[in-house]
Amino acid sequence: MDSFLKSGKLGGSVGDKNNQVNNEVSKKKRSVPWVEKYRPRTVSDIVQQSEAVQVLEQCIAGADLPNLLFYGPPGTGKTSTVLAAARQLFGDMYKDRILELNASDERGIQVIRDKVKTFAQLTASAIRHDGKPCPPFKIIILDEADSLTNAAQAALRRTMEKESKTTRFCLICNYVTRIIEPLTSRCTKFQFKPLDESKIFERLQHIAIEENLQIDDDVLNALVKTSGGDMRRATTCLQSCAILKGKDATISMQDVYEITGVVPEQWIKNYLQACKSNNYSKLEEFIETFILEAYTASQILKQMNEFIVNTDEFTDKQKAVIGEKLGIVSYRLQDGGSEYIQLLDLGCAIMIEYSKTG
Amino acid sequence: MSLWVDKYRPKDLSKLDYHKEQAENLKKLTQRGDFPHLLIYGPSGAGKKTRIMCILKDLYGCGVERLRMEQLNFTTPSKKKLEIMTVSSNYHIEINPSDVGMYDRIVVMDLIKNVAQTQQLDVNGQREFKVIVLTDVDNLTRDAQHALRRTMEKYITNCRLILCANSTSRLTPAIRSRCLGIRVPAPTITEISSILQNICKKEGLTIPSEFAQKIAEKSNRNVRRAILMCEACKVEQYPFSVKQNIAEPDWLMFIRAMSRKISQEQSVNTLANVRGDLYELIIHGIPNNIIFQTMVSELVKNCDISLKSEIISQAAFFEHRLQHGNKAIFHFEAFVAKFMCLYKKFLEDTVGDVF
Numbered sequence: 001m002d003s004f005l006k007s008g009k010l011g012g013s014v015g016d017k018n019n020q021v022n023n024e025v026s027k028k029k030r031s032v033p034w035v036e037k038y039r040p041r042t043v044s045d046i047v048q049q050s051e052a053v054q055v056l057e058q059c060i061a062g063a064d065l066p067n068l069l070f071y072g073p074p075g076t077g078k079t080s081t082v083l084a085a086a087r088q089l090f091g092d093m094y095k096d097r098i099l100e101l102n103a104s105d106e107r108g109i110q111v112i113r114d115k116v117k118t119f120a121q122l123t124a125s126a127i128r129h130d131g132k133p134c135p136p137f138k139i140i141i142l143d144e145a146d147s148l149t150n151a152a153q154a155a156l157r158r159t160m161e162k163e164s165k166t167t168r169f170c171l172i173c174n175y176v177t178r179i180i181e182p183l184t185s186r187c188t189k190f191q192f193k194p195l196d197e198s199k200i201f202e203r204l205q206h207i208a209i210e211e212n213l214q215i216d217d218d219v220l221n222a223l224v225k226t227s228g229g230d231m232r233r234a235t236t237c238l239q240s241c242a243i244l245k246g247k248d249a250t251i252s253m254q255d256v257y258e259i260t261g262v263v264p265e266q267w268i269k270n271y272l273q274a275c276k277s278n279n280y281s282k283l284e285e286f287i288e289t290f291i292l293e294a295y296t297a298s299q300i301l302k303q304m305n306e307f308i309v310n311t312d313e314f315t316d317k318q319k320a321v322i323g324e325k326l327g328i329v330s331y332r333l334q335d336g337g338s339e340y341i342q343l344l345d346l347g348c349a350i351m352i353e354y355s356k357t358g
Numbered sequence: 359m360s361l362w363v364d365k366y367r368p369k370d371l372s373k374l375d376y377h378k379e380q381a382e383n384l385k386k387l388t389q390r391g392d393f394p395h396l397l398i399y400g401p402s403g404a405g406k407k408t409r410i411m412c413i414l415k416d417l418y419g420c421g422v423e424r425l426r427m428e429q430l431n432f433t434t435p436s437k438k439k440l441e442i443m444t445v446s447s448n449y450h451i452e453i454n455p456s457d458v459g460m461y462d463r464i465v466v467m468d469l470i471k472n473v474a475q476t477q478q479l480d481v482n483g484q485r486e487f488k489v490i491v492l493t494d495v496d497n498l499t500r501d502a503q504h505a506l507r508r509t510m511e512k513y514i515t516n517c518r519l520i521l522c523a524n525s526t527s528r529l530t531p532a533i534r535s536r537c538l539g540i541r542v543p544a545p546t547i548t549e550i551s552s553i554l555q556n557i558c559k560k561e562g563l564t565i566p567s568e569f570a571q572k573i574a575e576k577s578n579r580n581v582r583r584a585i586l587m588c589e590a591c592k593v594e595q596y597p598f599s600v601k602q603n604i605a606e607p608d609w610l611m612f613i614r615a616m617s618r619k620i621s622q623e624q625s626v627n628t629l630a631n632v633r634g635d636l637y638e639l640i641i642h643g644i645p646n647n648i649i650f651q652t653m654v655s656e657l658v659k660n661c662d663i664s665l666k667s668e669i670i671s672q673a674a675f676f677e678h679r680l681q682h683g684n685k686a687i688f689h690f691e692a693f694v695a696k697f698m699c700l701y702k703k704f705l706e707d708t709v710g711d712v713f
């Protein structure tokens with residue numbers, strides 16, 4: 001009987017061995033996700049993040065590379081930037097010259113001590129296999145560094161200092177505050193900002209043409225709007241639409257909403273209507289249905305917030321009261337609170353404000 | 359003899375009874391080369407699991423139906439031994455990471471790496487990837503969710519994830535944006551009632567459509583529950599009569615009775631008594647949020663609108679707190695006590711008004 005995991009040994013220390021297997025296996029002909037397919041190959045393909053791009057281009061032209069710290073929201077090009085830079089710096093040797101560790105790898109203090117140290121101590125020559133010159137150092141990429149433990153970060157500090165001749169570090173994270181100060185002070189920091197809607201639109205349009213998609217500009221625009229400056233999200237959404245609708249199908253507004261999880265406008269209206277009616281069972285019924293339809297509570301909160309901020313139905317003071325409730329409820333939801341009870345709580349708060357309006 | 363719920367579970371995407379357009383889209387999806395990670399979400403009893411099995415069958419053929427249960431062992435870096443039950447075929451493996459609680463990250467990561475490392479056994483197979491089904495991902499720790507981010511990108515050539523959740527509110531945007539989300543709404547009352555009629559037909563039974571409708575309504579749009587109730591009714595009394603009693607789940611009746619107690623008498627005695635009931639529910643593995651929700655919706659029934667909103671706001675506070683402590687009973691009791699105070703005051707005030 002051949003078992004699903006016959007050849008795998010679980011719980012062992014599997015690490016970079018994996019990467020190699022994985023890299024060898026991924027042949028060109030495989031259908032790759034668009035996020036990978038359209039990942040910028042060179043640093044100059046990175047849009048918007050001009051500070052990081054400028055510095056890296058100077059390094060590619062020969063200047064010394066500092067330790068780097070990239071921080072910013074998801075899908076803004078942090079991983080892509082460093083991978084592209086490494087590819088340009090080291091050419092086809094780049095796989096030997098980088099060590100990529102992310103939060104999925106075991107990264108306790110022991111790993112920092114062993115793996116990072118061992119890799120850092122390897123020597124790196126200043127010529128490529130083909131005789132061309134290349135920088136005499138290696139890059140250790142610690143992606144998702146905000147989930148490194150403090151002890152591991154502290155251990156890293158020493159390694160960083162000791163190996164500074166032959167190794168550069170690139171730390172990548174969403175929240176710079178999660179990185180200890182002694183580390184941040186040893187790196188040149190670059191903030192990656194959410195991409196402009198126009199930039200995302202351009203790139204999506206480019207992908208749409210390459211992939212032969214039928215999609216109207218306003219539908220594409222709706223998709224861009226829901227992405228919140230996250231290029232990965234925008235790209236996956238576009239691919240998801242394409243995958244789900246199959247070849248040659250036209251992608252509609254409806255599809256975009258379904259894929260992005262946006263709650264249709266009607267549901268926001270019904271929620272408010274139920275609150276306005278001052279009838280608790282109506283509110284209860286609305287929320288039960290909302291959950292049964294599997295819409296996402298955190299998403300309706302986001303859209304509700306938009307509505308409350310822009311409406312004329314409430315005074316500023318009332319908006320503040322509702323806004324505070326929105327904040328609390330959204331925090332509790334994220335934190336594991338029940339959708340049913342939290343949405344009821346918000347509903348009651350809005351109901352009270354409506355009854356004051358008379 | 360298997361239960362109707364298992365016996366009549368559709369095995370093919372084309373045989374699914376509702377959300378047909380979605381099923382068609384899923385079918386197209388399995389036929390393409392670029393099968394993505396999926397996030398299948400919807401309330402319980404909406405048919406998520408059935409859909410997942412149909413997708414797998416479409417991907418790999420009948421082989422996925424030869425299932426085996428296996429226990430896998432993992433070791434944490436601190437040398438703690440973990441055990442987790444898995445259900446797998448040659449093509450996929452299913453685990454519920456929350457079975458190992460706070461250690462879910464290690465289990466999920468080790469599993470993905472191992473699956474990515476093992477080459478597809480069936481060389482002639484048309485798929486170069488295997489599937490890992492993670493159920494109950496609502497409960498994945500932050501830690502595990504963070505760890506999944508890059509892994510999902512990195513190992514995508516050799517394995518795909520199918521995540522299954524009741525709701526996506528607790529998933530980080532990073533995870534959501536790496537999956538194709540498939541919303542599975544609960545089927546409508548009409549859809550459920552026609553499923554019940556079909557099953558009865560196949561069993562050679564006749565069921566009045568009015569009665570099927572009645573069961574569907576009582577099921578709270580939960581197909582699994584509806585089919586179970588229908589089979590229970592059949593055992594109780596056949597031929598069916600529209601007036602016959604439809605037994606609801608025990609826990610539901612139990613929580614209702616408990617809530618009645620609380621509304622009837624607000625005293626330390628009742629509180630002590632209710633403690634026993636709560637323990638009973640917890641011991642029987644009724645999820646905390648189900649207990650809380652059911653209790654709240656029962657308790658507010660006799661209150662006026664302003665008291666209702668006060669109670670909801672207290673419930674929202676305590677229910678959230680419950681997520682943090684590891685002793686659920688404290689928070690349940692705190693809420694019950696709070697309710698009793700508010701309710702008693704309300705009763706006294708209304709009585710006062712009368713005089």
Ligand SMILES: Nc1ncnc2c1ncn2[C@@H]1O[C@H](COP(=O)(O)OP(=O)(O)O)[C@@H](O)[C@H]1O
Pocket residue numbers: 034035036038039040045046047048049073074075076077078079080081192195231232235
């Ligand atoms: N600034 C950018 N310029 C061009 N493409 C980008 C940019 N930011 C993100 N992308 C695209 O989005 C996807 C994810 O980017 P990635 O670098 O992995 O994001 P991060 O590491 O910041 O989360 C990639 O496919 C990449 O092509």
Ligand SMILES: [Mg+2]
Pocket residue numbers: 078079080143172
């Ligand atoms: Mg990244």
